[in-house]
Amino acid sequence: MDTEVKEEISTEVQDIPKENVSEKESVDEIGELLSEASEASEASEASEASEASEASEASEEVIAEKEEEPQTAKEKKKKKEKDENIVEERIYTIPLGRALVRPPKKRAPRAITLMRDFVIRHMKIDLSAKAEEEHGELPTLSISNAVNEKIWSRSIKKPPRKIRIRATKDKDGNVKIFLAEGE
16 A cells, blocks of 8 residues: 555544544444545556556557558668569578688688689679670679678687578679578
């Protein structure tokens, strides 16, 4: 019970004249006052809680509606741009065991080089001088931070034996490497 409720009850009990009331009656009255006070406090708390919950639900709905509209529009726009730009998407399991042939302090960099060479070969990226003359600029190969961290996760000495990646190629010939889903 709240201290305020107890104080109210004690003041009401003190106001009752003592000579007219026997001990049983005073105990009964105190019990009645306590139950009335607790019911009143519960009712006020319940009404405050329901008002607060209704207000918070209403504000959450308004906020959610405001947030959903722009997000869905943005997501649709990004997805549409992404779909337009991506020409080819493939998932590969790249063997990196050949990196272990190198000295221990050069294995992770060698694994990165092996992965780059594998993707260049399989995604048919043309990095020759003729391609630069024809298209104006060479296509790029970029590796995401997640892939880089996966290779370097066990330090320079112990890169993984193999890694699953998702390679995407856009209409300009640029290739991006991501970790495959679930990795």
